[in-house]
Amino acid sequence: MLVQFYNVSKVYKNGVKALNDISLKIDRGEFIFLMGSSGAGKSTLIKMLFREEVPTRGQIFIASRSIVRMKRSEVPQLRRNMGVVFQDFKLLENKTVAENIAFAMKVVGCKTRDIPPRTTEVIQMVGLKGKENSFPGQLSGGEQQRIGIARAIANRPLLLIADEPSGNLDMDTAREIMELLYDINRKGTTVVMATHARELVKNARKRIITLEAGQILSDQNSLES
Amino acid sequence: MMNIKNVAYFFREAFTSLTRNRLLSIATVSTMVICVLLLGIAVLMTINAGSFINRLESDIEIIVFLDNSMTSTQIVDMKTTIEKQDGVKSVVFVSREQALQNLQKKFADKNYDLGKTVGKNPLPDSYEVKAKNPQNVGALAEQIKKMPGVYKVNYGQGLVERLFQVTKWVRIISIGFIVVLALGAVFLIATTIRLAIFARRKEIYLMKLIGATDWFVRWPFFIEGILLGSVGALISILLLSVGYGSLLNNMQTALFFIPLVNKPNLLFNVYLSLLGTGVLLGALGTYISLNRFLDV
Numbered sequence: 296m297l298v299q300f301y302n303v304s305k306v307y308k309n310g311v312k313a314l315n316d317i318s319l320k321i322d323r324g325e326f327i328f329l330m331g332s333s334g335a336g337k338s339t340l341i342k343m344l345f346r347e348e349v350p351t352r353g354q355i356f357i358a359s360r361s362i363v364r365m366k367r368s369e370v371p372q373l374r375r376n377m378g379v380v381f382q383d384f385k386l387l388e389n390k391t392v393a394e395n396i397a398f399a400m401k402v403v404g405c406k407t408r409d410i411p412p413r414t415t416e417v418i419q420m421v422g423l424k425g426k427e428n429s430f431p432g433q434l435s436g437g438e439q440q441r442i443g444i445a446r447a448i449a450n451r452p453l454l455l456i457a458d459e460p461s462g463n464l465d466m467d468t469a470r471e472i473m474e475l476l477y478d479i480n481r482k483g484t485t486v487v488m489a490t491h492a493r494e495l496v497k498n499a500r501k502r503i504i505t506l507e508a509g510q511i512l513s514d515q516n517s518l519e520s
Numbered sequence: 521m522m523n524i525k526n527v528a529y530f531f532r533e534a535f536t537s538l539t540r541n542r543l544l545s546i547a548t549v550s551t552m553v554i555c556v557l558l559l560g561i562a563v564l565m566t567i568n569a570g571s572f573i574n575r576l577e578s579d580i581e582i583i584v585f586l587d588n589s590m591t592s593t594q595i596v597d598m599k600t601t602i603e604k605q606d607g608v609k610s611v612v613f614v615s616r617e618q619a620l621q622n623l624q625k626k627f628a629d630k631n632y633d634l635g636k637t638v639g640k641n642p643l644p645d646s647y648e649v650k651a652k653n654p655q656n657v658g659a660l661a662e663q664i665k666k667m668p669g670v671y672k673v674n675y676g677q678g679l680v681e682r683l684f685q686v687t688k689w690v691r692i693i694s695i696g697f698i699v700v701l702a703l704g705a706v707f708l709i710a711t712t713i714r715l716a717i718f719a720r721r722k723e724i725y726l727m728k729l730i731g732a733t734d735w736f737v738r739w740p741f742f743i744e745g746i747l748l749g750s751v752g753a754l755i756s757i758l759l760l761s762v763g764y765g766s767l768l769n770n771m772q773t774a775l776f777f778i779p780l781v782n783k784p785n786l787l788f789n790v791y792l793s794l795l796g797t798g799v800l801l802g803a804l805g806t807y808i809s810l811n812r813f814l815d816v
Contacts, residue, residue, distance in 0.1 A: 345729060347816060374731035385726050389540070402530065450731075463811040 296359075297323045297454060297485050298344065303353035305339050305509075306403040312448070314350070315509040321487065323453070326480045328496050329489040331506035337489040341458050345377050346370055347457035358453065375403045378447025378484075382459035384439045386431040392418065393444050399446045421475060426466040426488065437468035443477065448479055455479060461495065469495060503518040521814050526736070533740035534747065537720070544716040545748060550754025551712045552758075552798060555705035560760040560794050562701055564781075566694040567790070571781050573687045580683075582661045584673040585649040592670045595645060598669060602649060607660060609650040619643040628683040644671055655684055702797075709805035713745055717806075728816040737814060741806050749802020753795045761791060 298321035305314040314336045321327060331337050342348040343355055346362045357373065365373065376514045384394050396414045405413075418427055421441040430431040431439050440460060447455055457476060461469030473495055480486045490496065497502060538545050584602070586595060595613070602611050616620070620641050624633075649664065651657045657675045665673040717724070727737050764787070771780050781787075 347729070368733075371728075371731045374729060376532045379729050379733075385722060387723060399730050402727050402730050403734075404735065407525070445732075469603070 297321050297332070297357065298487075299354075299356040300343075301354040301356075303343070303350045303355060305336075305343070306351045312509055314344075317353070317509075317511060319504065319511065319514065321485065323485055324480075324483060326477070326486045326501045327488070328499065328501055328503045329506065330374065330491060330493075330496065331512070332459060332491065335506040336509040337506055338458065341456055341487070341489050344454065344456050345374050345379060347397060354373075359365065375450060376453045378450065378452035378455045380440070380443045380447045380455065380457040381458045382462040384443045384463075386439060386442055386446075388431055391428050391430055391436075392423060393447075395431070395442055396446050398448050399449050403450055404518075405450070411500055413449060417449050420448070420478075421445040431505060435468075436464050440464065440472055444472070444479070445474060448484065453485060455484050455486045457486065459489055461492060465484075473499075523660065524578070528737070530739040530743055534640045534743035537716075537740065537744055541716055544712070544719070546579055548709065548712045548748045549718065549752045549755070551708050552749055552801065553756045555701075555708060555761060555801065556753045556756040556769065557769060557796050559698065559701050559705060559797060560756060560790070562694070562698045563790055563794070564760070565766060566698065567786070568781050569690055569694060571777070573690065575779070576683065577687065578650075580651075580654045580657055580675065580680055581650040582657055582664065582673060584649060584664055584670055584730045585672040585674070586645045586647070588644055588699075590645070598667070599647065601667060602647060602664060602779045605660065605663060607656050609652045612648045613652075614646045614648055616641050616643045616645050619646060647712045654680075654732055705801055706804055706808070708774060708800050710808040712747075713741075713768055713802075713805045714809035716744075717809050717813055728814065734814050737807075738810060742803060745802035745806030746799050747802070749798040749800070749805075750795060752802075753798020756798075757791045757794055760794070761787070 298319075300317050303314055303317045304312075304361045306312050315444075317336075317340070329337050339348055343350065343362070344357065349363055353363075358376065360373070365390065387398065390398060391416050396417060396491065397410050400410045400413065401407075418424060421444050423438060423445065424439050426434065426438065431442060434442070440463075443460070444457075446456075455476070458468065460476070461472050464472065469492065476486055476488065500516065502514070502516055504514045521551055588597070589596070599611055599613065602608060619644055623643070649660070653661050657680060658677075660673045661673045661677075664670060768780055768782055
């Protein structure tokens with residue numbers, strides 16, 4: 296079991312109740328869609344996975360470690376086992392494609408000599424070969440998100456978290472990005488993806504968790520519906 | 521805390537950021553120059569005021585006029601008695617003849633013979649007593665006054681007390697001024713550095729989400745802050761030393777009665793501590809501004 300939520304509730308300081316008594320489990324190797332309208336609690340749940348937020352009540356275990364009791368100094372180690380893909384890519388505009396990826400490896404303390412081969416490898420995996428020295432601003436949205444994904448998997452994470460990764464992309468590009476994520480999942484990485492694009496999820500044959508008003512509305516395989 | 525293999529990376533990042541955000545770097549250095557310059561001026565003023573006050577205070581002495589009926593043995597005995605008093609620094613005998621001569625000197629005109637005019641010397645023998653701590657002259661004078669054979673005691677009663685009131689407040693105000701200035705400098709520099717950090721908050725957020733430790737994010741900013749701090753401090757030290765140097769040259773001729781402190785060792789230490797202050801301000805400003813952004 297990779298992720299376990301036990302009766303997790305979150306109330307923000309401004310009084311907003313984001314999550315209400317959520318319990319769920321995620322196995323290693325799963326691919327999960329997290330659905331729900333905005334304000335349903337998707338972002339809060341995602342942020343708890345990499346411990347940007349901690350629950351007000353309840354307990355969360357990731358790889359058998361409680362993130363609630365975790366010390367501040369232990370958080371970097373937790374995050375090094377995860378890759379995060381953002382809706383707005385969050386690329387460093389003044390660094391090239393290769394540098395963006397190398398930066399992520401440098402940050403977590405990779406050996407300098409291990410960085411270039413791994414960078415080449417992930418750039419090939421996401422299909423950006425030949426664009427290593429381009430700057431993000433010179434590439435299309437889909438290509439930029441591929442950099443984001445390459446960066447997220449560079450450190451071989453156990454868990455890949457994607458927060459609306461296709462939110463800023465057209466449908467065709469979004470499908471290409473989905474294929475890439477499925478591919479990564481097939482190679483063994485657990486993927487949690489938040490989205491509200493039903494078209495992408497419909498025929499995916501994956502587990503779908505739907506949130507509404509901070510609670511789990513449904514948790515089922517897409518074929519059952 | 522600092523991983524050796526990352527040192528080169530930290531310095532490279534710091535220098536890249538310095539040149540990339542050139543305008544903010546210039547703004548920070550300028551702020552630093554103004555802050556350290558003001559601090560330096562305040563420190564130099566305090567030092568000079570202090571030395572002036574010390575000089576004034578060390579001039580304070582008790583003049584003990586002796587009864588004319590005292591024999592010379594009694595006069596000598598008296599000296600030992602005064603010297604035995606607590607807090608006495610020195611006792612100097614001034615004979616009545618000496619006193620008359622001193623007076624003559626004060627009436628600068630050498631052709632004028634004071635002795636002849638007054639006829640018999642009306643001045644008594646006296647002791648000039650200096651206290652170890654000038655603040656105690658009042659109490660000391662009271663004690664001496666009670667001794668037999670003392671005709672009168674004079675230490676500028678009233679005036680001395682007022683002088684100490686003034687000097688006490690000059691000291692308090694100048695130290696308070698420096699403290700306020702230093703706090704203002706920290707705030708001002710923290711604000712300027714915050715602008716530089718704010719421009720890079722997304723990068724910091726990203727680094728933290730990828731799994732960077734706080735110190736990995738901090739070091740380049742720290743190096744940057746310390747560099748900006750020392751450059752700013754060096755510029756203001758240069759301005760200050762040139763300015764003070766020319767002040768020394770001009771003051772000594774034009775305003776000789778205000779003695780400026782001119783001890784190379786002391787000035788060097790002042791400049792050195794200003795450099796240290798610049799480094800500290802840079803580091804402290806960065807620390808204060810950065811922590812908010814690290815809380816991810």
